[in-house]
Amino acid sequence: MSGSVGFAVDDGVATITLSNPVRRNAITIEMYGRLEELFGSVAQDPGIRALVLRGADGAFAGGTDIGHLRTITTGEEGVAYEAHMRRVQSALVGLDVPVVSVVDGACVGGGIVFAALSDIVLCTPSSRFGSPIARTIGNTLSPTSIARLSETFGRRAAAEMLFTARLFSAEEALRAGFVTDVAGPAALEERLAGILDAIRACAPLTLASFRRLWRRVDAALGDIERDDVFAGVYASRDFAEGVEAFLAKRAPVFRGE
Template identity: 30%
Template sequence: MVYQNIRTEDRGRIRYIIISRESKLNALNKDTLFELHIALGDALHNDHIGGLIITGAGAKAFVAGGDIAEFKGMDAEAGRNLAHENHKNIFNLIEGFSKPVVAAINGFALGGGLELAMACHIRIAADNAKMGLPEVTLGLIPGYGGTQRLTNLIGKGKALELIMTADMITAAEAYQLGLVNHVVSQDHLMGKAEEILQKIITKAPLAIAAAITAVNAAGTADGFETEIEEFAKCFNTNDYKEGVAAFLEKRKPVFKGK
């Protein structure tokens, strides 16, 4: 597929997905969301790709939110369909992705942009980045998982404060809250994201996928049972056998995701 609103680039086993609407601060209109869904599916089913980095074009914005012009005239049913479709096709898909996904937050991450970053497994922010959920200033609330994922990441009280005040926070404040994993200079952002992904993709791919599934279940009624089940499944993989053999033979394992 020829993309109009995003770009993809492979660097070894890492695939970059770059939201590329720089003149619109990389806002997520419906066409961009559709292309993002296609790109995610392509990466998921490409055996050569070990992990993803999602970022925005330019130095100003990761993603500055949804395309508000497209919301005009929508009623409750249209809003419900919009949220439901994009939860399924984008945000929940990323959260449950069986390969590691890192958000490289290179500028403003607001509204749907911050929700996109929060759906990723790991978040790295440039020191000039600013984040927030300003939806209440439009008479809305976050609809792409923001109320749930922000609460899980930083706690109920602070999540309510940020959502209800619509305040933006700096990268340093986001780090203090646990919203991002690391803060680095703009020049080192992609290098840091690649460094972390490179560490991850040398590990057993099926074990990484199992870890993502188990961690995503944390705090739910089935959390511990999910961990037990994923732990048990690992014993049936060739990667488990290779990992144990390599440990006993004092060599580096060669995992094949089988």
């Protein structure tokens, strides 16, 4: 397997580190499976007070590894893939402890979804945020992902991000309210340490209640019909063209078919 997911627990804080340096920490299907397992482990450990998500080697996460998307050739396979993504994301959302994403470099695709599902996002000035799939791959996002991006970036900024495939700078993400703070690497670690100390000093059941109530606010999204949209997108010629063009390192030619 190319890519790995590191896991460590120290002083009540679990840290998950994405590593796939050849592909800017693109997340393979095996890595997604490991993430789902680790989120479950965090949920079962009463000693864990917070979860930190981060990437290795100068990137947070460069989206889903496109090699797996090449295997999706029918609408049904696209629906199954999105169901897998929903399980992983639901395992993260289902945690009762605060989630902090520490971003350095690219935070795109699946990476920006994880950041959007986090409670606090810290980043370096070189970080970039976006979901450029309309220009690159030609697939889509889940209703939950679109709603979280709209909520955390604001509807207008999220629309620009998705409809133009533009990447946002760290300062733009800060102004939009998606990012909690921007700082250089050393200062960022100090900021993270301060946040984690503050979390440890709070009542665990109170923090859990905030997460649980936010989940109930979001619960209505689960009733939105989505599989027909997924099937149409993943069965399209444009999606197949986007994947092949990405792997061939050429610009895709989308025809709306």
